[in-house]
Amino acid sequence: MKFRRSGINxxxxxxxxQPANWHExxxxxxxxxxxxxxxxxxPTGADLAIREGSRVAVVEVKTGDPNLPLPSxxxxxxxMYVADVQKKVDPAQEMEVFPVLVTNYQVSxxxxxxxxxxxxxxxxxxxxxxxxxxxxxxxSFSSIxxxxxxx
Amino acid sequence: xxxEIVAKHGNTITANQLETAIRKPFxxxxxxxxxxxxxxxxxSYPPPNSLFAFETMRNCFVIVRSVNVHFSTFHxxxxxxxxxxxxxxxxxxxxxDALMLVLKTSNLKAKSLTVQLFEDNGRESGMQGKRIGWxxxxxxxxxxxxxxxxxxxFVTAVLLIxxxxxxxxxxxxxxxxxxxxxxxxxxxxxxxxxxxxxxAWKLRQT
Numbered sequence: 001m002k003f004r005r006s007g008i009n010x011x012x013x014x015x016x017x018q019p020a021n022w023h024e025x026x027x028x029x030x031x032x033x034x035x036x037x038x039x040x041x042x043p044t045g046a047d048l049a050i051r052e053g054s055r056v057a058v059v060e061v062k063t064g065d066p067n068l069p070l071p072s073x074x075x076x077x078x079x080m081y082v083a084d085v086q087k088k089v090d091p092a093q094e095m096e097v098f099p100v101l102v103t104n105y106q107v108s109x110x111x112x113x114x115x116x117x118x119x120x121x122x123x124x125x126x127x128x129x130x131x132x133x134x135x136x137x138x139x140s141f142s143s144i145x146x147x148x149x150x151x
Numbered sequence: 152x153x154x155e156i157v158a159k160h161g162n163t164i165t166a167n168q169l170e171t172a173i174r175k176p177f178x179x180x181x182x183x184x185x186x187x188x189x190x191x192x193x194x195s196y197p198p199p200n201s202l203f204a205f206e207t208m209r210n211c212f213v214i215v216r217s218v219n220v221h222f223s224t225f226h227x228x229x230x231x232x233x234x235x236x237x238x239x240x241x242x243x244x245x246x247x248d249a250l251m252l253v254l255k256t257s258n259l260k261a262k263s264l265t266v267q268l269f270e271d272n273g274r275e276s277g278m279q280g281k282r283i284g285w286x287x288x289x290x291x292x293x294x295x296x297x298x299x300x301x302x303x304x305f306v307t308a309v310l311l312i313x314x315x316x317x318x319x320x321x322x323x324x325x326x327x328x329x330x331x332x333x334x335x336x337x338x339x340x341x342x343x344x345x346x347x348x349x350x351a352w353k354l355r356q357t
Contacts, residue, residue, distance in 0.1 A: 064275055073155065083196075108219045117199070
């Protein structure tokens with residue numbers, strides 16, 4: 001599996017390496033516990049595509065300074081990724097492709113509304129890595145996205 | 152690449168207040184549709200709303216994206232893709248200087264300004280800057296990291312004077328050494344507690 005950050009593709013083997021930062025740790029946690037389809041996001045910039053039946057979640061993990069508001073270009077970025085993935089999906093397959101944002105930025109009610117209006121689901125995580133609770137994150141992700149964690 | 156500039160205001164602020172304060176002083180209006188058309192990220196996926204846009208220094212433009220309670224957000228990007236990142240960062244610096252002045256004169260003073268650099272696909276480049284102010288300089292200079300080296304001789308001197316040991320070299324030496332050891336031990340315990348369990352990476356030449 002591959003994680004992209006700052007234009008650099010870094011291959012991480014779950015058995016041998018430690019994720020270098022929080023962004024990679026979350027991506028790795030998702031990849032190890034949900035059914036990831038790498039083919040779907042090549043060559044888009046999205047972090048992960050998680051597939052369950054005919055539903056595909058295009059996931060972007062946005063971690064940054066938790067004192068700052070969510071970058072205002074986030075919704076456009078997510079729409080760009082989803083459009084790129086949709087181009088790869090055979091219309092005959094009737095797949096539902098939807099964007100999921102995982103973030104520790106401050107999400108205001110206006111941001112939330114704007115993202116919801118564009119069909120973007122938001123999974124908020126704790127502001128700091130030291131407060132990150134993996135199980136709570138999985139529960140939150142599963143309930144918001146509607147995917148079951150693999151046992 | 153493009154920059155997002157986030158101003159944090161001391162008081163709550165509305166979109167109307169911001170527009171009244173900055174639209175006229177900056178001038179050089181650009182229709183939003185034109186500004187979106189010049190932007191790598193907004194060209195194909197324009198946002199549903201922004202306040203207004205204008206030309207700024209060094210062949211760059213600014214889109215006033217949003218106002219939210221204490222924050223106002225500005226998108227700054229080059230008019231063409233050939234504008235180098237260095238030029239755009241310089242334009243961001245000059246725009247921030249001008250913005251601070253304009254906000255100050257209109258009682259919408261910004262407490263802080265943060266600039267983040269993004270790649271064309273909206274991903275954080277990892278480059279983030281904060282405008283330096285008196286508070287941040289004082290916080291840095293009066294941090295424990297900066298004061299640590301000065302505190303040891305200060306405590307040593309105070310103790311020696313208090314104990315009347317200035318004229319007793321051996322005792323002075325022992326007291327000085329004990330103080331240095333005590334500070335080093337305290338520092339090691341604090342550092343060890345904070346860093347325990349983490350992998351200490353080193354770049355080794357092979």
